[in-house]
Amino acid sequence: MKKILIIFFILILSSFAQAKDPPKKYLDENYVFKDLKFIKWPEKTGVWGKIETHGRIAPNPWNLRYETKIIRDRKYSLRFEMRDGDCHKRDCDRPNKAGRSEVSFDGDFPKNAKGHVGNVWYAWSMYIPEGTNHIRPAYTILGQFKMPTAYIEQLDRVNSSGFDEDCPEIPLLFHLDPEGVLLVKDGVEKCGGYVNKVIIPYSEIHNKWHDFLLNVNWTDKEDGFIHLWINEKKVYESKGKTIGKSLKRKKDGKKMGPSFRFGIYNGKRFKPVKTQVVYYDAFKSGKNCKKTALFHDCENLPKN
Secondary structure: OHHHHHHHHHHHHHHHHHHOOOHHHHHHOOOOOOOEOOOOOOOEOOEEEEEEEEOOOOOOOEEEEEEOOOOOOOOEEEEEHHHHHOOOOOHHHHOOOOOEEEHHHHHHHOOOEEEEEEEEEEEEEEOOOOOOOOOOOOOOEEEEOOOOOHHHHHOOEEEEEEEEOOOOOOEEEEEOOOEEEEEEEEEEOOHHHHHEEEEHHHHHEOOEEEEEEEEEOOOOOOEEEEHHHHHHHEEEEEEEEOOOOOOHHHHHHHEEOOEEEEEEEEEEOOOOOOHHHHHHHEEEEEEOOOOOOOOOOHHHOOOO
């Protein structure tokens, strides 16, 4: 009986730990999230670690908010909004008219790495409300796995069209385009070539949660791979190196791999653009599917 009570109290304490609320000020619709600050996300994210605002996140209360009505899991989601002209700091001076409401995971990376390396699983959910559409000829990035600045500084650019033996600084992106949500790989042939694939058709994107499950082996070897499932479908897979020579290059003695940024990042807004809103929730990352997947059956993942 005593053992049963101990287990019961452990489960209760665990549920309270998962349900911890954020600071009350975060729920004020007039609160402005500062740049380069941790936002104290109240749910465990696995090896993804903490969520930090970008150094150039637009400084308005509507750009980033905690949401309590449109949620996928538990009590909160993150709501991102970009209006015409929103920008901050150096983004405002960039010739491509960039602006962003973007955060990133300051991950629980291996001690010998800056960023994720090796076989990693990721899960997150995204909701695009009716009225949020593409803004071409401007562009919209909803998420990107990006290499550290130190990797970018060490790249050997050999010409204007590509990289020598290196994969690009952003090995994987997600765009909002007229066709829908696209997976984009802006790579040279040795890194799998250029990919521009519709993963959520435009007719299916609005007013519903889309559950992502991604498995990547981040490596500069040919045994790398990418597998992506969204909802009940496998929407993309590839084989081959997923990052460049980053495992040979080091920063402060650490190997370099990508980390995930998400929200709304706009560029080329040379003409007025319409407001965009997107919600994110249910973040998890781990070394295997069972420790990561929230809405997918790891024993029966679709093969195509």
